[in-house]
Amino acid sequence: MNNDNYATWLEIDLNAITHNYQQLRKISGVPVMGVVKANAYGHGLEEIARHLETIGASWLGVARIEEALQLRESGVKLPILVLGYTSHKRVKDAQKANIHLTVYDPLVAELYEKEVDAEYGKLHLHAKIDTGMGRLGVPSNQALPFIENLTRVPAFDLEGTFTHFACADEPEKEVTAQQIRRFENIVGKMKEKGINPGIMHAANSAGTLNFPQAHYNMVRCGIAIYGLPPAANMSLPQGFKPALSWKTRLISIKSMSEGFGISYGHRYHTKEGERIGAIAVGYGDGMRRVNGNHVLLRGKKVPVVGSVCMDQCLINIDEVPDAQVGDEVALIGMQNGNALSATDLAQDWNTINYEVICGMAARMPRRYIR
Numbered sequence: 001m002n003n004d005n006y007a008t009w010l011e012i013d014l015n016a017i018t019h020n021y022q023q024l025r026k027i028s029g030v031p032v033m034g035v036v037k038a039n040a041y042g043h044g045l046e047e048i049a050r051h052l053e054t055i056g057a058s059w060l061g062v063a064r065i066e067e068a069l070q071l072r073e074s075g076v077k078l079p080i081l082v083l084g085y086t087s088h089k090r091v092k093d094a095q096k097a098n099i100h101l102t103v104y105d106p107l108v109a110e111l112y113e114k115e116v117d118a119e120y121g122k123l124h125l126h127a128k129i130d131t132g133m134g135r136l137g138v139p140s141n142q143a144l145p146f147i148e149n150l151t152r153v154p155a156f157d158l159e160g161t162f163t164h165f166a167c168a169d170e171p172e173k174e175v176t177a178q179q180i181r182r183f184e185n186i187v188g189k190m191k192e193k194g195i196n197p198g199i200m201h202a203a204n205s206a207g208t209l210n211f212p213q214a215h216y217n218m219v220r221c222g223i224a225i226y227g228l229p230p231a232a233n234m235s236l237p238q239g240f241k242p243a244l245s246w247k248t249r250l251i252s253i254k255s256m257s258e259g260f261g262i263s264y265g266h267r268y269h270t271k272e273g274e275r276i277g278a279i280a281v282g283y284g285d286g287m288r289r290v291n292g293n294h295v296l297l298r299g300k301k302v303p304v305v306g307s308v309c310m311d312q313c314l315i316n317i318d319e320v321p322d323a324q325v326g327d328e329v330a331l332i333g334m335q336n337g338n339a340l341s342a343t344d345l346a347q348d349w350n351t352i353n354y355e356v357i358c359g360m361a362a363r364m365p366r367r368y369i370r
C-alpha cells in the first residue's frame, strides 16, 4: 500500500505487537489470550489475529460470535473465546466452528442446553463469576450451585472458570484483592466437590501488570498488546511500544483576512494574515467534533480550529511557516522526535485511550508494517 494514495490512514507496527505480546508472556509466565474484540481495538481484526497466531499466541478473545466466525472464515485456527453475550440461537454455529462461549447466568445455561447438538460434539464453556465487577457473571454467592448444574449437562464441556477485575489499574484500592479472594474461594469449593475449574483466568492488562498473584493459568490482555497503558495514571514497563499511528495530509493552505469565519457554524474567526491549513480527516474517520484537538505538522503540535467536519478539518499553521500542501500530518504517532499518543488524544476528548482506538473508522485504510 502506497500511503501517498490516501487521505487518512492508520499505520500498524506488527513488530511492536510481537514485542508487546512477548513481554506480557514473559511478565505473566502463563499463556496470554490476545483480546481482539472491537476490530482488534481498531487495529484490524483479521490481520492482528493472524499475526498473533503466527507469533505463537495460544488463545484469542472476542466480544461477539460474529467476530469469532469472521476469524474462522479467514482461516484462524486458534481457540477463540467469546467473552460476552451469545444468543442461544448461535449455539450450533459456535459448535460447528469450534468457538468457545461464556456462560454467566442460569437462564443462559438453560437455553444453551436446549440448543446444543451432540452431533457437533460438546459445547465448550467458560463460566464467568461476578466477584465484584457487577456486570456479566453469576454472583459469587450463587456460583457453586450454578457450576454444579453446568457439570451435570453431558453436552457441556466446562473448560474454564473466570472473572473480570473492575479496578486493577488502581492497585491501592482493596477491591481487586477482594475479587481475588472471592474467586479463589469459589474455585477452592469447586475443587472440594471434585469439579475441575479448567483454565482459571482473571487478569486483563492492568491485572497482569499489577497483580501477579492473579495470573493463574492464563491472562487476557488487550490494551497492553497494542502498546498503550490501561489508565492515564499507569505507565507500561520499559520497552512496550504503541503499535498504531494515525496519519493524514495537509491538502490546502490559505492566508486569511481579518474576521473570516471558518467551517460550519463559523465558530472560529481568523486574524489578519492567519494561515489556515485543511487536513483530510474528520469525524467520519473517528475524529471528535470537539474543541481543543491538536495534530503534529513537521514535528510541531498545532491546534485544530473551527468545527471538525465529516471528512476535513482546519488547522492553524502560523507556527509552521515552511508547511507545504502534501505534508504528512500525525494525529497519533511520532514526527521529528515529537509524539502524540492515543492517551494524549483521549485527554483532549475527555475519555480513555481505549475509546479513541476503538473509534477508528472502518473506512480508513490500515497499513501493516512488518
Ligand SMILES: Cc1ncc(COP(=O)(O)O)c(C=O)c1O
Pocket (backbone or CB within 6 Å): 035, 083, 164, 203, 204, 205, 206, 220, 221, 222, 223, 224, 230
Ligand atoms: C472480559 C475481558 N477480559 C479482558 C479484557 C482486556 O482488557 P484490557 O484491554 O484492559 O487488557 C477485556 C476488555 O475489556 C474484557 O472485557
